[in-house]
Amino acid sequence: MTEPRPRHCATCGRALNPREVYYRFNLVLEGEQDVLDSGDEAEDGDRDALAELVQRLEDGPEDASELEDQVHWERAGVVCSACRIVVVRMLDEGAATPRPH
Template sequence: MTGPRAKTCATCGRVIAAHAVYYRFSLVLEGEQDLLDPSDDLEGNPAEALEALIRRLDEGSADPGEMEAQVHWERSGVICSECRAVAMRMLNTATADSEPH
């Protein structure tokens, strides 16, 4: 009979023993935008604005996968106790006086 297998921390790569505490996580980042760019003249002629947007996307050098990742990215897995502590510190930090990245 075989018991539970050891797990690997998704952050640091440490092996988490089968008897050790581990933490499951699921992280979803979804891009949103509340206002459209005023330079996109949607009120003047929406069809032309849409055509211009499609043309810029077709002519751009952006990788479609990267563009998709900018809108939706998700990851799940398990982490060890040490990485949980780091994540909790990072996510609980007050952002009121934080400078932009």
């Protein structure tokens, strides 16, 4: 019987022993916006605004993958027991906890 391939913690990078407990994660961040500008413009105005937006995106410095990452970003992997505690604590804290931003 062959040994499973070595795994590494996505947070600290430590090699995980095949007999060690590890935790799988899937994280997806998707951009959303609840309120859109609802101005009283006619459909032609909407088309003009959309055409202007597309032109700004084409002329802008960002490449398409950077813009896509702003709307949809996902990662999957494994973390060790020690890093799991830190990740869960960080994602589980209440809104009253001061944030870095």
